Structure formats: C-alpha cells, structure tokens
Amino acid sequence: MAMSRSSTALAQPHLADVTLTRDDMAFIAKLVYEQAGIVIREHKEAMTRGRLARRVKALGLNSVAEYCAFLKTPQAAGEIPELINAVTTNHTSFFRERHHFDHLRKDVLPRLVQERSARRGRIRIWCSAASSGEEPYSIAAVSRDVLGSRSDVDFKILATDIDTDILMKAEAAIYSADQFDRLPPDVKPLLKLEAHSGRGEARISEDLRRMIAFKRLNLIERWPMSGPFDIIFCRNVFIYFDTQTKASILDRFVTLLAPGGFLYLGHSESLPQPHPQLRLIGRTIYERLP
Template structure:
C-alpha cells in the first residue's frame, strides 16, 4: 500500500470540480490496459464510469492523481493489477434476472435433460461472468426444482474475472433487500438468516452444487466440458466483434451436441456466430 500520508486530496472549494483530473491520455491508457488484460472495450461513453471506479483505487492506494496511479500500476502489477481489473469489471446481477431464461429451464430444458442424460446421470452447467453468484444460485434452484434423482452427478461452474465477487459468491451471503422480490416459498426453501439478522445465506445444498473459479474468458480455459448449458449474459457487450466471435466459437466447442446457450437481453449472435440456432428470447441451441 502506498503511504496514505500523501493522500490529502479533496474537492475544490465550490465542490463542483472533480477530485482528480483525468486527461485524455489517462483515459486512453486505462482503456488500453482494460482491453489488453480483460478484452473489455471502453469507449468514450464509458469515461464517467471509468473515472468513478479508478478514483476509488487512487484513494485506496493513497495516491494523488491518475498519472501517479497509472505509474504505480505499471511499476507494481503484482500488487495492483488484480485491483485494477476488479475495479473495471461490471458486476450488476440479481436473483432470477431476465426470468424468461429460468422459465425455459423449468418448463423445457431441465425436464428434457433429465430424460436425455438418464444413462450418464450427469449434468454440467456453466455461469460465465457470474459476478457475486446470484445467477449461478438461481440456476441451482431451478435444478433442485426439476427433481433430479440424488444419484446424479450435477455440477454448476461459476466463473468471473473479479476475485472479490467470487469470494462473495462462495460465501453466499447477501443483504436482505437482495431477496425482497422473491417468492415466499423460494425464500423459505433456499435462504436462512445470518446471526445478525441483516443478511441471508444460501442454504448448503445450493452452495455445494456451485463451484466458483476465477477465469478470464479471453485466456485458455482449463475445464474439460462438455456443458449441457452455458449462461453468458451481459458480458460480451464489452468486447469487440473479433473477441465475440472467438468467444462464441469457443462456447460452441465446449457445449455438448444439442447444448444450449443463454445470453443477455441486449446481445445477439447475428453476424457473430453461425453455430447456434436462435430459439427466441436470447436462448440459442448449438447446431454444429
């Protein structure tokens, strides 16, 4: 940690000027680093977001400017690069987000897989870009509701670039307001209050089903597959088209024959991949 004694940074007297000055050169350097290490494309429209997130790292390290922070990042990548990546990564999530995907799981896909995989008794699902784990745990709730026999080998892989959110996911502890909108039955069956009464924790049966791992999607993947289903929602919108093509081609390679892919509501595979058949509402089936 840089000596906090040099931190004394505050807003100007009128309170309207930014705490730190971020030049075009600073922003371009941050965008280049983000692209190189994460594949995320930071256009000019992301400037305000970048300012807010990197300003927090400047305060945390006790530095006084974007220029000094970037110099520190270059000189001490072992200490700071993971914090930089965590700051840039977007981690918006919620339970049962984009509920049409879970309707598809409940009503169509999981009942079909229970019959289709009855000989192998194996089910593999991947939540790519899992954030704090709420997507993966929602998938696990759907799997439990589908009533797979107890002798099945069921695993849900949850990966993310951000090590901080993965730690939260592994604990499975969330503020009470994160489950306010859930059905009473879901709350009763799958959550328990923490001792302080201010949070809830996912029940052990769900936590045991989900395995969290750090993974950069643009680096080699150590998993073997194949997966029956991959969720990768609201992730590729930050990648350029070449990275998207490579990523979806890789997903197809890791999916079982007739495997399925769910992407975000603002994403589509048009002009990106011809290896999937659209089924509607951003659900796709692998065709080759």
C-alpha cells in the same frame, strides 16, 4: 475549545486529485482491453475516474496520474487484477431475465435429468460471468427443484468470473434480505434461505451452495475446462466486448457445448454474426446443433 493548528491538519482527510487526462484515459482503456477484453468508451470517463479513485485511495497515492504512472512500472504486475476488479460492472440480480430460468426449469432440465439418470450420467452447467452469485444460485435453485433428492445424476455448476472480489462475495452467499423480498413469490422459496447472524441479511442454503464451484476465469484467456457443457450462461458481459472478442469467445463456447446443449445470452445481446452450429430457439436462447 479552539483546536491547535497541528490537530486541525491531522483531521484533514486525504484528498486525492482525481483528474483523468485524455492520455491517462487512453492508457487505462488500452490496458483494460488487453487484459480483460472490456471496451471502455470515451463517454464512460466519469465512471472510470470514480473507479480508479478507489485504487488511488487504497494504495495511498495522491492522484490518478500517480496511479497511471505506477501502472507503467514493473512493480505494478500485482496491481493489474485489482485494476480489473475496480473497472468491472457487476450489476446482477436473482432470476434476472426470468424467462431463461423458466425455460431451463420447464423445457430443458426435466428431459435432461430423465435422459441422464437412465444411464447414471452427468449434467454440467457453466455460468461464465457469475458476478456476485445471484445468477448461479438462481440456476441451482431451479435445478434442485427439478432434481429433487435423486442421486442418480452427477450434477455440477461451474460459476466463473474475472473479478476476484466479487467471487468472494458470491461464495459467501450472503445477501441483504430486501433482495429476496423483491422476488416473485413462486421462485423465492426455491432459494431455501437460511437465517444469518447479520442484521437484515439471509444466506443461500448449503444444499444449493454445494452444487456450485466458483473459480476465477478470464473469458479472453485460455480456459482449463474440456467440457462438454449441457448449458452455458453468458449473460450481460458480451455488451462490454467488441465484435472480434465476442466471435472468438462464441466459437469456443460452441466447441465446449454438447450437441443439443443451450447457450443463454443477455436480453440486449446477440450473436456477433449468425453461427452455423447455433439455432435461435427463444429470446436470446441458442441451441447447439449436432
């Protein structure tokens, strides 16, 4: 049966114009830099266009140009966090850059646990670009392995990220089973997976979930915590920042790190310049000097 003209029109999907002009690209790059410190380079134009298109669609707008015009209005204040969520790159995985977790498990935590348990002390770890949770759950997994069932240490992990959508995923702790299937057999059991009702999914055990507090935190804004932290993970986010932003964040990390504490950066990252209070002791592992 032939369709009438009107029903054909109704069946048309809403096709937005995703053209991104140079001016709009420059406007978005400036806004994202001011709000999140993220530098969007010119060659990332296609990726940026795709990410903005998601917001254009969500808001029912007709074009990226309309979206940029909207962002310039006072009514757009509530849209800024959504824009930031859309432009962040959240790529991560369990036990990514594995040797950091081996270092933590073998060289750092046993000594720290022994020292702190003797005086019923605290151990604090900050995972500062936690993304969808794979990194903080890997930290919790090796920590539980070292801590066992002891209750004489007050142990907590703070996991933060700027992206509120990804933090919800992190808190839910539900992942596709094939993410776990790819893990080396010696670390997979440490995540103590629970069966989950979703098909092909598994959930991180409640025991590990309870070790972590997830919070939104923008690394370029004021931080509410006073520290000290024994360990700070800041991996694969410095790559999005310029030298000035990295240097300022690094100074603040040093202030919050306990003497003898450790800072882990991503494998492709380095300090913007040598820091007088940080000593490189392994691949992208820095120790805070007294």
